[in-house]
Amino acid sequence: MPELFATCPKGLEYLLRDELRALGAEEAREALAGVHFTGSLELAYRACLWSRLASRVLLHLAEFDAADADALYAGVQAIDWSAHLAADGRFAVDAVGGSSALNNTQFVALRTKDAIVDQFRREAGTRPDVDVERPSIRVNVRLHRQRATVSLDLAGTPLHRRGWRQGQGEAPLKENLACAMLLRAGWPAIAAAGGALVDPMCGSGTLPIEAALMAADVAPGLRRDYFGFLGWRGHDAALWETLQAEAHRRAEEGLRALSPVFFGSDQDPRVLNEAKRNAQAAGVAGFVHLARHSAEHLRRPEGTAAPGLVICNPPYGERLGERAQLASLYRAFGERLRSEFVGWRASVIVADDELGHALGLRADKRYTLYNGALECRLLTFDLAETAPREHVEKPLSEGAQAVANRITKSQRHLRKRFEREGISCYRVYDADIPEYAAAIDVYTAVARDDAPSHETFPQTWLHVQEYAPPREIPEAVARDRLRDLVRGAGAALGVPRERIALKTRYRAKGGSKYGRLERRDEFLVVEEGGLKFRVNLFDYLDSGLFLDHRPARARIRAAARGARFLNLFCYTASASVHAAAGGARTTTSVDLSSTYLEWAARNFTLNGFGGPSHRLVQADVLEWLRHDRGEYDLIFVDPPTFSNSKRADDFDVQRDHAQLLALCGERLAADGLIVFSNNLRRFTLDEGLSSAFDVKDITVSTIPPDFARNARIHRCYELRRGSAR
Template sequence: MATLFATCPKGLEYLLRDELRALGADDAREALAGVHFSGPLELAYRACLWSRLASRVLLQLAEFDAPDADALHAGAQAIDWAQHLAPDGTFAIDAVGSSGALRHTQFIALRTKDAIVDQFRERSGTRPDVDVEEPSIRINVRVHKGRASIALDLAGLPLHRRGWRQGTGEAPLKENLACAMLLRAGWPAIAAEGGALVDPMCGAGTLLIEGALMAADAAPGLRRGYWGFLGWHGHDAATWQALLDEAQARATAGLRSLQPLYFGYDHDPGVLQEARRNAQAAGVAGFLHLARQSAEHLRRPEGIEQPGLVISNPPYGERLGERTALGTLYRAFGARLREAFAGWRAAVIVADDELGHALGLRADKRYVLYNGALECRLLTFELREERPRERVERPLSEGAQAVANRISKNLRHLRKRLEREGVTCWRAYDADIPEYAAAIDVYRAVGADDGRARSDAFPQTWLHVQEYAPPRDIPEQVARDRLRELVHAASHAFDVPRERIALKTRYRAKGGSKYGRFDQRGEFLVVEEGGLKFRVNLFDYLDTGLFLDHRPMRLRLRELARGRNVLNLFCYTASASVHAAAGGAASTTSVDLSATYLEWAARNFTLNDCTGPRHRLVQADVLAWLRHDHGRYDLVFVDPPTFSNSKRAEDFDVQRDHAELLRLVGDRLAPDGLVVFSNNLRRFTLDASLAECFDVRDITPATIPFDFARNPRIHVCYELRRRLAPTANS
């Protein structure tokens, strides 16, 4: 009876225990990252050949105290290595762990190697060589808490290497992790019932191929050409050949009855070609349907009526700027699952709960799995058919009714002008009733973030509610109750469901009132302004991507821009630059420190077909950039934040620093150029010294939208032109 240990990625221990028990290991018991079991050599071989989950199968040779390097050397030399390896054979050593004086795995491997080589030299005068690729035997040394264990690695190479992989995508999924996902999702039972397997983001096809081999009862190790025991002196070739013959017969029968019910989709044609090559090498190419399609357009395969399993390993978005786009992908994927796969099961592995929530589905089970070193969650779902729910309207409280009445009054007052001027994003309420202190903005969305306007689900009305700081003498619970009443009133007045209302709440904190944590939905809508399209995000940021109070200012810049070189400083999402481009600007240059906002700006330009080298986006600290730029600009829009203390830039205070900022802008201004300067500091005072070099005109009243009439101090705005130098005759 051999003492054995099968290793596996963390999170798979209980699955591996059950698998080994099914293979005949009655005493299998789970441990961290593996399972202990014992049995004859035939059981060890069967585990190597048939385990879909294990990484390695180790046959223990010795365990002993190893407080230092000498004890490790002595313990390794006590093993009779001639029973395992010929003098002209090869070996490799993998070391893991540390303890006491044995702190480095390379040193542990070196001392074990010395012990083996010394023994052979003493006995025969010759020594085996080291071969790290395909040695005659591979030795595993583990050191932990002053003890060392030495084992033969019967697999030789990790068992997830099945022998069929020809190519990979950007983020390949290991085969044993893919099998764990399939098992947790209940695939064997679904396959037995004749269900289909669909992977909407299949990459190189790992989930589909492993799913097909599992359904066909094909041993996962059947196509491997190398094993760690083939050069071992204790190898029982007859037992191994009998197991291979049995496995081959089972695979032949299983593949003969397998149905072509495996559907894989991906947007990348290159990776689909890798999937085809892999499927061919695995012997299941005839059962897979692979096609180019994005997850946002996922449909149930034609002709498939029997419920099946949708399973996927979508991208995790580890790189900068990817997370926002992923939120939209996950939501669209979740929506397609709900709409097209009622009655099916689904399983999705995600990097964190945030992405899991973006699916918009209620998971029935959550499992922690590890994709390499990355902790992930496998979410499984029963996709039940959703019946439309009737919206039950709660009666309005007295306060909520008052707010609803005021909103309705504002609507009646503003509607004709909104329709006449084509305004679809506007302020509907601005603390009109002081006890209900919030601003309510309306966004009429014409599409989702991909810019496909006028789809079946659009246009839609969305609301953005920002709470103002309540007076300190108002109890916090009273303020919370009033805010809930206000949201209820807004929902009632606009007939908008709660899920389309973004609420930004404030809390009292040291240093003053602050906004609370925002959602991370990554949900972008497309709205229109002046015939142009812009992306907005109502939930994830304090601001939405489109400052509504700047609407007249953007239209003014559009009129001024024709034929001019336009500079937009602190550009945010560059909506002003897009207006300038649409107005016929010769060029636009948009500067901001945030990569996120510049990516957003690029999407705004693309939405409006304003692309190319004439429209430049620059990531930089504005003050530093102005000091080094050598361009000349005819029209400059400057809308700085009130404060900025970014670690990547100079501290900025608009009251303290605006004079220096505008003088730097003046240095970049063409002789007949114009600066439009705006900010939203309520008590802002323009530095009087600027009159020495600029003709200044306060144009604030002309830039306040009619729907912001209750709040005329929402911003200030000035036009500045350089004073001409006095002539000799003046």
């Protein structure tokens, strides 16, 4: 009886063992990432065709000592390769593992290839070709403790590639992992009892498609057009045709009896289109209902009488900031499960125990699975009609408590003044404790786009931006400190995790960079000086409202009555809205970004300003100034430190500010005023500007009290036409 080994992702070994035993395997025993078993060639074929969990099925050829490259070569040469491969065939070699002398898998594969080729040259006078895509046979070499095991890969390509996938999202779930989730959740029994399946975060549709194929008894390998044994000289074509015919008959019968009780949904229309294409290719499009909506608004499908299964692979949040922002999604999802799916089963795979805890449900089983290299937990729930688990906050660590104490002190110091001045968006912490290096800004929202009807306002939100930790600080230590900082801030200000936007940094070649930002398209409305502004705390590096410029905007508003106002590098045009509120005759706001100009238009509309008196211009500022012929009484210039947009020339504020201000001077009215600001910490104003302008450094008066600890947050100047002009 041939010796066989079926590989699988870690965590699936016991499930795969039971599956192979059900297919007829003898002496099946689990090992790390696979199962050893014995059986006939028919069993090997059945494993390739019917296993929903295996990655590959390996047929053992030989095992021998391989202390060095010569011993490996000799051992491979001892196998009669003409029994497996024709001289004009094609082959590939995969190598895994290693030993002290052979620790390079590419070299091991090359040495194995040489041994096979040299044998054919010696015996047949010709050699087979190498084909890594679809070879006649694929050879697998595994090295462990100076022993080599040589096998034929009967699958040829990984068995999770069923043949139905047409497209996928950013992080697709492998088909065999999806089947493991379904089996652990008890889906076969639920399906047999007439239950439905719901996946509220279905992505490209892997879970509902595999669930439908499982319920219909469709062999997972039935749609594959390639296996590693099809070009093998030991292949029994008649046996394979018989097994395929049996599988086709069972699939036809199963699909005829299948009910359309599979429901998938997602917020991303692109991946939903991929899911529809995949369901069509898998032959189950008529049974899987796909719709666009969010998990927070999940409802039990109409007409589903029998208890069913809710199962999903939600976003994991690989960075701390993402995890904090995902907590609200998990919490809302847990609430929908409790309210809409009483009597059902639920199963959720998570990579973060805190997010799993945010569901607010008590898991009856926990399984360790691996999604690629990422260790995950599969949680299963019996959604009985019980009260939600009480959420008990863990006590703050010493570091988190120190952060909370510092923020409480700062808040107490600032609160009375800000309440008196009507300031509701401000900085409350700026690396006050050096080990906890981040800036924390408070935003008090008076409204939110698409807010659920039950939400009440005002709401306090936090915007946390991490500073790059020193290189000598281990990443794990920096991550724990940031976690403590977030918990301490939330506790001090009474803000839940879902209202904390965290911008984290990661180390990369060339220095520290911010991690991937979200695309939530979630806008809050905040107030400043009686005006309303839209902010987005999650999707962009900055929120849309520079809080350190609050005094500068107030100065512009006070000086704007009757003025023709020009705002260059206008961003979201908050200064222009202040100018309009101050009675500016006209405002002109210039920026290269259409996104920010659209945002600016919404800010104007929020405050009741509009029409031809308030112009928004999409252009490169320097180029626009060279061609504009307008005259302006008040000009606000707040350029970026550096810009290398593909649509404009590179800009460096230190290098180019003199040219920029000279062009502004050409557009300035005789008694006009330029307010020039920038955020370059080492900025030096060009001395030559004093010959053309009367220059006044007003930086100190434009630093608000909540930024006083960081006097270099920006530099600000007033420039008027000089007496020489």
